[in-house]
Amino acid sequence: MWRAARRLDRGLLGRRIVCSDFRVPRYATADLSGRLVLGTGTYGKHLFTRFDDETTLHTHLRMDGEWTVLRPGRRLPGRLAGDIRVLLRTADGRQGLALRMPVVELLATSAEAEITAHLGPDPLRDDWDGAEAERRLAAQPSRPLAAALLDQRTLAGLGNLWVNEVLFVRGHSPWTPAGAVDRPALLSAAVRMLRQSITVRGNGQVTTGNPRPGEEHWVYGRSGQPCRRCRSTIRYAPERPGDAARRATWWCPYCQPGPGPDGTESGHPSRNQVSRQGAQP
Numbered sequence: 321m322w323r324a325a326r327r328l329d330r331g332l333l334g335r336r337i338v339c340s341d342f343r344v345p346r347y348a349t350a351d352l353s354g355r356l357v358l359g360t361g362t363y364g365k366h367l368f369t370r371f372d373d374e375t376t377l378h379t380h381l382r383m384d385g386e387w388t389v390l391r392p393g394r395r396l397p398g399r400l401a402g403d404i405r406v407l408l409r410t411a412d413g414r415q416g417l418a419l420r421m422p423v424v425e426l427l428a429t430s431a432e433a434e435i436t437a438h439l440g441p442d443p444l445r446d447d448w449d450g451a452e453a454e455r456r457l458a459a460q461p462s463r464p465l466a467a468a469l470l471d472q473r474t475l476a477g478l479g480n481l482w483v484n485e486v487l488f489v490r491g492h493s494p495w496t497p498a499g500a501v502d503r504p505a506l507l508s509a510a511v512r513m514l515r516q517s518i519t520v521r522g523n524g525q526v527t528t529g530n531p532r533p534g535e536e537h538w539v540y541g542r543s544g545q546p547c548r549r550c551r552s553t554i555r556y557a558p559e560r561p562g563d564a565a566r567r568a569t570w571w572c573p574y575c576q577p578g579p580g581p582d583g584t585e586s587g588h589p590s591r592n593q594v595s596r597q598g599a600q601p
């Protein structure tokens with residue numbers, strides 16, 4: 321979201337809209353022409369594009385939405401034309417395009433806080449409050465770590481990739497209860513990873529420090545492959561019960577000892593099995 325906001329600011333900030341087109345039924349007649357773009361702010365995964373008449377265009381990418389900005393003279397590939405939900409054209413011919421955007425909403429800028437009131441602190445914002453995030457994480461001590469960190473009410477902006485990767489880096493099973501770990505250390509690792517991701521070029525989603533394709537992540541997307549630290553096989557759980565977004569989990573059972581997806585302790589299976597087998601005659 322942070323990158324989408326920067327992209328919008330590079331393309332639209334300080335420019336005046338001369339033509340807008342909302343291709344969502346609710347705003348079919350909305351018209352932003354004449355408005356000056358003051359900038360786009362983020363809170364967690366929400367984007368707020370603000371205009372000089374104190375209105376805000378609120379968008380949320382969820383799994384599939386995308387903001388793209390076309391420079392003057394550039395056209396969107398024809399196959400994507402049906403994906404356009406919002407088109408903002410500036411006086412100098414730039415186009416901001418919201419594609420497949422599941423949430424499109426016009427509201428008073430003063431009403432933004434109502435949208436974000438339930439969200440936890442956002443590590444990428446100036447008003448980040450680490451103590452408050454820690455308090456929220458501690459408030460439900462029996463909750464599995466992965467679910468607690470993905471809950472945007474704990475802290476805002478941490479996606480599934482970061483949750484899987486930070487739990488590996490800290491050596492916690494995704495199903496370890498939040499009350500059983502060093503929460504400040506876990507949160508500061510998560511914040512550090514997220515902040516690093518916005519300072520590097522490229523897609524920024526590298527956690528290992530190695531941007532080579534296939535080397536970017538410790539566990540995320542690596543089921544069946546050897547752990548980069550211990551060579552155990554990375555395990556995979558397809559989705560969390562009750563998780564509408566159907567987010568999968570990856571983990572190393574040796575580097576991340578603790579409960580498995582069914583709640584049973586995994587211990588150190590790989591190494592123990594190897595040594596037990598080796599001891600048998």
Ligand SMILES: [Zn+2]
Pocket residue numbers: 547548549550551552572573574575576
């Ligand atoms: Zn490992």
